[in-house]
Amino acid sequence: MSKLIVYYQEKIVGQLNFDKEERLSFQYDKNWLVFKDRFPLSLALALVEKTHGHLETKSFFENLLPEGEIKDLIEAHGKSSIKSEFGFLQEFGGDCAGAFKILPEKAKIIQSKTPRKELRLEVIFKYLNEKKSLTDVILNKEGGKFSLAGAQDKFPVIFEKNKIYLPLDGSPTTHIIKPHVRYFNSIHDTPYNEYMCMKLAKAVGLNVPKVDIIEGKYPLFIVERFDRIKVKTEILRIHQQDFCQAQGITSLKKYESDGGPSFVNNYNLIKAHSSAPIPDLNQLLNWLIFNLVIGNNDSHSKNLAFLRVEDGIRLAPFYDLLSTSVYKEISQNFAFKVGGQNLWFKLKRRLFDKLSAELGLKEDVLPKIALKLLNDIEKKHPKLVEEFDVRFPEVKTAVTLEKEIKKRVVFLQKIFAV
Numbered sequence: 001m002s003k004l005i006v007y008y009q010e011k012i013v014g015q016l017n018f019d020k021e022e023r024l025s026f027q028y029d030k031n032w033l034v035f036k037d038r039f040p041l042s043l044a045l046a047l048v049e050k051t052h053g054h055l056e057t058k059s060f061f062e063n064l065l066p067e068g069e070i071k072d073l074i075e076a077h078g079k080s081s082i083k084s085e086f087g088f089l090q091e092f093g094g095d096c097a098g099a100f101k102i103l104p105e106k107a108k109i110i111q112s113k114t115p116r117k118e119l120r121l122e123v124i125f126k127y128l129n130e131k132k133s134l135t136d137v138i139l140n141k142e143g144g145k146f147s148l149a150g151a152q153d154k155f156p157v158i159f160e161k162n163k164i165y166l167p168l169d170g171s172p173t174t175h176i177i178k179p180h181v182r183y184f185n186s187i188h189d190t191p192y193n194e195y196m197c198m199k200l201a202k203a204v205g206l207n208v209p210k211v212d213i214i215e216g217k218y219p220l221f222i223v224e225r226f227d228r229i230k231v232k233t234e235i236l237r238i239h240q241q242d243f244c245q246a247q248g249i250t251s252l253k254k255y256e257s258d259g260g261p262s263f264v265n266n267y268n269l270i271k272a273h274s275s276a277p278i279p280d281l282n283q284l285l286n287w288l289i290f291n292l293v294i295g296n297n298d299s300h301s302k303n304l305a306f307l308r309v310e311d312g313i314r315l316a317p318f319y320d321l322l323s324t325s326v327y328k329e330i331s332q333n334f335a336f337k338v339g340g341q342n343l344w345f346k347l348k349r350r351l352f353d354k355l356s357a358e359l360g361l362k363e364d365v366l367p368k369i370a371l372k373l374l375n376d377i378e379k380k381h382p383k384l385v386e387e388f389d390v391r392f393p394e395v396k397t398a399v400t401l402e403k404e405i406k407k408r409v410v411f412l413q414k415i416f417a418v
């Protein structure tokens, strides 16, 4: 049996085991179970003495890992041991989403003579020019020690005075950088797309972290981590769990269509567990309508998370908001069904009313929220497009998005106005 130790700051939380049959299990440390500020890894892994079995353990740890093509590339170019979730975290689990460091038994702190190095933009652009996955080269060549979920290329960094630093010892990072989506060979505008959608979200009252574009040969989307806080000069980690982890399922079920949680399931999860359900549920309803407006068909359950706060957990700020519908190569099915329908142009008032009933909402609640959001978008969007065009006069993304969004705003206004 091999094991890894899960740390919160310098405290041992528990141990992750991997047996000869490649089954995972997890056990909380006895001291953690009586620690006054203890908290569970996820809602699916209760703070109890018994050993948690393979499936529930996997639901937390697998969801920390990259997915799809990016994971395949890392595995193809890295040590053979990283092909299991356990092996991947053994190698790269120094800096994950949330509060935990996952380290080999004896290496309490990852030893490195140079704790961090500057990652120059030229180096990043050279890799992008060679069509390399940045997650792959930064882990396998540049010495990165991190694991971040998702199917897109990305890496966490310390961003200070406009310089990008890569920790080599798994110490906490402050930002996440996402270059363009790899599978569009000719389209390099996804960073602008995500930037605009996140800006618009902020302008209309959704809770989102700060974002920017690092300019250069290729645009890089950069977002401030909401699971990190700076206290004096130290960066501290805050626990987060995504909605797949919270519901004890792996990333294979992040989409409702693959048997994953429905919108109603996620709504009820917040209702049952948030320490402030009223504002969080309101945010979630706004998020649903916002995703329909921008055409974010990829708004699945791993794009929602709980963040630990003093008196419990709250819905985390939103991330990964971008219009996928402007790319015809991507599925046009919305990630959730609304009243049984997941094609936006087939949505009807009665389908939203059906959803409201499933959520236990009075019929006028969702329409009111939606109409306010749609009006706010109409009001705030033009100025953002203008600012974008001034800053990036050559880039057409904001105009393309504006067309898509206007079309959907008009459509949804008609639905909700009746």
Ligand SMILES: Nc1ncnc2c1ncn2[C@@H]1O[C@H](COP(=O)(O)OP(=O)(O)O)[C@@H](O)[C@H]1O
Residues within 6 Å of the ligand: 097, 148, 149, 150, 151, 152, 153, 154, 176, 209, 223, 224, 225, 226, 227, 242, 302, 303, 319, 320
């Ligand atoms: N601003 C952020 N702060 C903290 N964690 C984040 C932030 N943005 C993303 N993450 C984490 O990184 C993961 C991948 O990011 P995401 O933008 O969803 O990438 P992808 O497009 O590959 O799905 C998320 O599931 C979440 O755990």
Ligand SMILES: [Mg+2]
Residues within 6 Å of the ligand: 150, 151, 302, 303, 320
């Ligand atoms: Mg995502």
